[in-house]
Each structure stands twice: as structure tokens, then as C-alpha cells.
Amino acid sequence: QKEVEQDPGPLSVPEGAIVSLNCTYSNSAFQYFMWYRQYSRKGPELLMYTYSSGNKEDGRFTAQVDKSSKYISLFIRDSQPSDSATYLCAMSEMYSSASKIIFGSGTRLSIRP
Amino acid sequence: GAVVSQHPSRVICKSGTSVKIECRSLDFQATTMFWYRQFPKQSLMLMATSNEGSKATYEQGVEKDKFLINHASLTLSTLTVTSAHPEDSSFYICSAMDPSHKREGGGYTFGSGTRLTVV
Numbered sequence: 421q422k423e424v425e426q427d428p429g430p431l432s433v434p435e436g437a438i439v440s441l442n443c444t445y446s447n448s449a450f451q452y453f454m455w456y457r458q459y460s461r462k463g464p465e466l467l468m469y470t471y472s473s474g475n476k477e478d479g480r481f482t483a484q485v486d487k488s489s490k491y492i493s494l495f496i497r498d499s500q501p502s503d504s505a506t507y508l509c510a511m512s513e514m515y516s517s518a519s520k521i522i523f524g525s526g527t528r529l530s531i532r533p
Numbered sequence: 534g535a536v537v538s539q540h541p542s543r544v545i546c547k548s549g550t551s552v553k554i555e556c557r558s559l560d561f562q563a564t565t566m567f568w569y570r571q572f573p574k575q576s577l578m579l580m581a582t583s584n585e586g587s588k589a590t591y592e593q594g595v596e597k598d599k600f601l602i603n604h605a606s607l608t609l610s611t612l613t614v615t616s617a618h619p620e621d622s623s624f625y626i627c628s629a630m631d632p633s634h635k636r637e638g639g640g641y642t643f644g645s646g647t648r649l650t651v652v
Contacts (some may be wrong), residue, residue, distance in 0.1 A: 454641075457645075461624070461646065462645060463628075464626075464646050465643070466641070468640075469582045508576060508577070518564070520579055522643060523576045523577045524576060525576040526575075
């Protein structure tokens with residue numbers, strides 16, 4: 421069993437729709453949760469981060485963490501064609517410069533104009 | 534924000550040769566850097582943790598003699614793929630975190646990646 425599971429998609433939705441991306445994990449020691457966006461042939465860029473359980477909102481993006489269920493989500497409101505990319509969830513046990521990150525497999529998202 | 538520069542962005546080499554990839558933290562010191570490998574349409578797989586001034590820590594299944602890591606300064610880590618073969622063709626990405634951004638929760642910064650093709 422992988423430490424982090426993520427549906428690879430692809431996921432295609434019309435412009436303006438709400439997108440829901442999810443990951444599950446097995447390591448209860450994970451405390452720091454991140455969502456990255458990756459365009460083709462580029463390095464990942466950080467979108468959202470949360471520590472422990474709870475919600476966090478940043479513009480059109482909302483990240484949710486449910487540690488009791490070992491389940492995290494990223495919601496994108498009013499989706500735009502420019503949101504088309506691969507979205508990777510990531511998590512680590514500690515938030516430190518020496519703590520390694522474990523990634524999900526990534527979900528390929530396509531927003532149709 | 535913190536910037537990690539990776540070079541080269543693309544490299545093509547002949548089978549049996551070695552290739553060096555550089556990862557630099559441009560505006561911060563990184564005692565730890567991470568090297569990942571990504572196959573097409575797959576996720577980032579951690580290969581090794583690069584520690585300044587000491588030996589790298591390799592993940593299970595990664596050949597340390599194949600993928601040589603040197604972290605000789607606080608701003609530079611290098612990954613050398615030795616005696617490269619076509620199956621080593623992949624996208625290699627490094628990352629680091631600026632400790633001064635820790636309180637802000639800025640997360641880890643990734644390089645732009647190196648696409649290695651071994652022919």
C-alpha cells in the first residue's frame with residue numbers, strides 16, 4: 421500500500437465548475453499537508469499548505485484536512501482554463517528543512533472553455 | 534520568495550556516459566536538499582536527501598553508486614548519474630526549504646527540473 425493515494429484522473433470539467441481533488445494517506449504521523457500544481461515539464465509550485473486538521477482558504481482555493489479519516493481535499497471554485505494542470509498532494513511528518521515530503525501520484529485536471 | 538535554480542533544464546547523453554545536474558538555492562542557505570525523479574504521467578519519487586557536509590541519505594531501491602550526490606556548500610547540491618542507460622531517462626527535480634520562511638509556512642521550493650534523455 422502506498423503511503424499517499426491519489427486518483428490520477430484525468431479529470432475534465434467545464435469552465436466555472438467547482439473542482440474537488442482528494443488524497444488519502446496511511447501514515448498517521450503526517451502533520452503538514454500541501455497541494456502543488458505542476459505544468460507539463462516544469463517543477464511543482466506550491467498552492468496551499470495546512471498544518472494538522474482544518475480548512476484553509478486562499479482566493480478560489482480551499483484546502484481541507486481530516487486527520488481522523490486520513491483524508492485531504494483541495495477545492496477550486498470558478499475554475500478557469502488556466503487551472504488545467506496536474507495537481508499533487510504532498511505531506512510530511514514535520515515542517516522543517518530536513519523533513520522529506522511524500523507525494524501523491526497527481527491528478528491531471530483539464531478545464532474546458 | 535525563495536528560489537531554487539536547477540541546471541541544465543534538458544540534457545541528452547550517450548549510453549555509458551555520466552551526467553551532472555546542479556541544484557542551487559539562490560537567496561538562502563540550504564543544509565538539506567531533496568532529489569526527486571518523475572516518470573511521464575507519474576508522481577515525484579524521492580530518491581535521496583542531500584545533506585551539506587555529509588553523506589546523502591538514499592531511499593530504498595535507489596543505487597547510491599549510480600546516483601552520486603554531493604552537497605559541498607550551503608547553496609549547491611549536485612546529482613551525477615553515472616554510466617547512464619536509457620532506463621535512466623527521466624525528469625529529475627530538486628527541492629529545498631528556506632528556513633527563514635518557516636514561520637510563514639512558505640513550504641518547499643522546487644527547481645524547474647532537468648529532463649534527461651539517454652540514447
